[in-house]
Amino acid sequence: xxxxxxxxxxxxxxxxxxxxxxxxxxxxxxxxxxxxxxxxxxxxxxxxxxxxxxxxxxxxxxxxxxxxxxxxxxxxxxxxxxxxxxxxxxxxxxxxxxxxxxxxxxxxxxxxxxxxxxxxxxxxxxxxxxxxxxxxxxxxxxxxxxxxxxxxxxxxxxxxxxxxxxxxxxxxxxxxxxxxxxxxxxxxxxxxxxxxxxxxxxxxxxxxxxxxxxxxxxxxxxxxxxxxxxxxxxxxxxxxxxxxxxxxxxxxxxxxxxxxxxxxxxxxxxxxxxxxxxxxxxxxxxxxxxxxxxxxxxxxxxxxxxxxxxxxxxxxxxxxxxxxxxxxxxxxxxxxxxxxxxxxxxxxxxxxxxxxxxxxxxxxxxxxxxxxxxxxxxxxxxxxxxxxxxxxxxxxxxxxxxxxxxxxxxxxxxxxxxxxxxxxxxxxxxxxxxxxxxxxxxxxxxxxxxxxxxxxxxxxxxxxxxxxxxxxxxxxxxxxxxxxxxxxxxxxxxxxxxxxxxxxxxxxxxxxxxxxxxxxxxxxxxxxxxxxxxxxxxxxxxxxxxxxxxxxxxxxxxxxxxxxxxxxxxxxxxx
Amino acid sequence: xxxxxxxxxxxxxxxxxxxxxxxxxxxxxxxxxxxxxxxxxxxxxxxxxxxxxxxxxxxxxxxxxxxxxxxxxxxxxxxxxxxxxxxxxxxxxxxxxxxxxxxxxxxxxxxxxxxxxxxxxxxxxxxxxxxxxxxxxxxxxxxxxxxxxxxxxxxxxxxxxxxxxxxxxxxxxxxxx
Numbered sequence: 001x002x003x004x005x006x007x008x009x010x011x012x013x014x015x016x017x018x019x020x021x022x023x024x025x026x027x028x029x030x031x032x033x034x035x036x037x038x039x040x041x042x043x044x045x046x047x048x049x050x051x052x053x054x055x056x057x058x059x060x061x062x063x064x065x066x067x068x069x070x071x072x073x074x075x076x077x078x079x080x081x082x083x084x085x086x087x088x089x090x091x092x093x094x095x096x097x098x099x100x101x102x103x104x105x106x107x108x109x110x111x112x113x114x115x116x117x118x119x120x121x122x123x124x125x126x127x128x129x130x131x132x133x134x135x136x137x138x139x140x141x142x143x144x145x146x147x148x149x150x151x152x153x154x155x156x157x158x159x160x161x162x163x164x165x166x167x168x169x170x171x172x173x174x175x176x177x178x179x180x181x182x183x184x185x186x187x188x189x190x191x192x193x194x195x196x197x198x199x200x201x202x203x204x205x206x207x208x209x210x211x212x213x214x215x216x217x218x219x220x221x222x223x224x225x226x227x228x229x230x231x232x233x234x235x236x237x238x239x240x241x242x243x244x245x246x247x248x249x250x251x252x253x254x255x256x257x258x259x260x261x262x263x264x265x266x267x268x269x270x271x272x273x274x275x276x277x278x279x280x281x282x283x284x285x286x287x288x289x290x291x292x293x294x295x296x297x298x299x300x301x302x303x304x305x306x307x308x309x310x311x312x313x314x315x316x317x318x319x320x321x322x323x324x325x326x327x328x329x330x331x332x333x334x335x336x337x338x339x340x341x342x343x344x345x346x347x348x349x350x351x352x353x354x355x356x357x358x359x360x361x362x363x364x365x366x367x368x369x370x371x372x373x374x375x376x377x378x379x380x381x382x383x384x385x386x387x388x389x390x391x392x393x394x395x396x397x398x399x400x401x402x403x404x405x406x407x408x409x410x411x412x413x414x415x416x417x418x419x420x421x422x423x424x425x426x427x428x429x430x431x432x433x434x435x436x437x438x439x440x441x442x443x444x445x446x447x448x449x450x451x452x453x454x455x456x457x458x459x460x461x462x463x464x465x466x467x468x469x470x471x472x473x474x475x476x477x478x479x480x481x482x483x484x485x486x487x488x489x490x491x492x493x494x495x496x497x498x499x500x501x502x503x504x505x506x507x508x509x510x511x512x513x514x515x516x517x518x519x520x521x522x523x524x525x526x527x528x529x530x531x532x533x534x535x536x537x538x539x540x541x542x543x544x545x546x547x548x549x550x551x552x553x554x555x556x557x558x559x560x561x562x563x564x565x566x567x568x569x570x571x572x573x574x575x
Numbered sequence: 576x577x578x579x580x581x582x583x584x585x586x587x588x589x590x591x592x593x594x595x596x597x598x599x600x601x602x603x604x605x606x607x608x609x610x611x612x613x614x615x616x617x618x619x620x621x622x623x624x625x626x627x628x629x630x631x632x633x634x635x636x637x638x639x640x641x642x643x644x645x646x647x648x649x650x651x652x653x654x655x656x657x658x659x660x661x662x663x664x665x666x667x668x669x670x671x672x673x674x675x676x677x678x679x680x681x682x683x684x685x686x687x688x689x690x691x692x693x694x695x696x697x698x699x700x701x702x703x704x705x706x707x708x709x710x711x712x713x714x715x716x717x718x719x720x721x722x723x724x725x726x727x728x729x730x731x732x733x734x735x736x737x738x739x740x741x742x743x744x745x746x747x748x749x750x751x752x
Contacts, residue, residue, distance in 0.1 A: 117594060179651050180647070180650050304639065304643050307639075
């Protein structure tokens, strides 16, 4: 069967069971847009290419399937660089398809030409410039294989216009044969036995669970291992929901803005069992002061993570689910799974929890400002417990992670590694497309919202009913917090104004329903109204207290021992 | 002369495709690792090229470099060669200024090092020397006195040292010890 390169591309995507792609056409990618009309694949027309990338990410986060973004050459490709880097940092499976100038024009500075493969090389797991239409099915097949196996990540395919227009003989490769890519050998059983022995000796162990557990779809296995051993769990920003927050062994999020118990339990532990986590600087604080008394078991599918930051005592290369399942067996094989007496350790953990809970105070008097944490708690208690929560980057992101209760995997979508402001609106749209059966709320800051809000036009026109809660404190809040704490309250270029833009009018102009909430007593009723709307997006402009800061906090470059619990009345920091 | 850095050699077998060298060198740049020398050429199998990268072992986290390199899809195999367990060679070309009457002295030096004169000009000669990198270092130092006009080294290539014992013999040794 003879096909054009463009037809082969779309057919290859169909063969990979792609159901939706996010994109925006232009000159060089034009040929690929013609067969889209006849394809089973739904195309969502974005308003900015960055939106396409983050939507693909949001889709991938909640479905586990690779998100697909398709855009043209030059500026469209460069607009994809941020989402690609975001997906690379957070190991999100994604396929980016970019148009390119014709093969004869490459290197001539042609109109809308850029060196897409060169520019994106360091922000993709792999990328490829396709030079012949005949290669399209094989390279598409390889791209999906690379994006979804091993440590997942974004793969970019660059397609010159003449390659899309040329003809080829259709043939779908049955297998993938990449001589230099053989991910995931089964984990070494000896190492797993060593890990089980360390666990059986540990008096103060903690499971340090990272995003790899979600990527490996290992939540069930993890729960079994945790309940069997009775060891408490922290879930990093990328792993929220991997273990239920309401479980008695869950200590919540560790790190710079983690809660006191999670941070301190890791500091005082004698064993950290790191599962798909990478000792990120936002978790460890000053590395040489991080968990000084702890032995380390480190499990990761990416060998390069083992020993990158902290030398493990037992390092295990493998898929988290397989390794955890094997660990369950190995632990059981030792003395019938008997664990040492850790009553004292758990009692200590409970004392920290009681002494240093998360804390804020919402006043109800005239003139009391609305607290962002109050908005989050009210929203949390007014939505189904499998609601997907998406956030941007900054204070609102930390409060979301702190105050929400994630009891199910794949219900939390955020930009962790890269910290991309503007992530939430498009990512929420992608998440809702992937899971239309679930309620999707985005928590956004006013600064973030202004970066990508135009995608709500996409959401309105495609009837994707996402809900956006802007915690509008009229500031770039996290920067403001640092300037207050570390720059002697010298506020430099952080004020944004609560009224400019008018968020309600802006929401309405984009086809959404817009609400504004200034007082605590209106929070519940407005959220209830928003939850009733299911035919279009909703935006709520919550006017929150700009003086509110995120606590606990470990200042940048400091030891986690120096955690600042926050201005809780009547409490002192206990070292 | 500055103390010689402790060098390690990474022999990286890659797919012989466009842009692969850029991926490898880009990874070094991205992770802030320094390359001391680099040599690239196709192997006997035209599907593959071999990149020989020499790094300063004291400045470079070799394990991390190797693991990161191995993540590149086009990288097929990596051998980390210690200079003590490998055969390393390099080639040097140097145009050397020769004053009246110095030429025979230079030729003598070249002969000692088993080099070759490959070009002769009216006041200079071009010398080729292939050998162990250390010998090249020594030669470079000695020839400097004549006045180097231009000097170019290829960067080293290396292969692992071969087993010196026949397999049968080795297994006997294993049993005894």
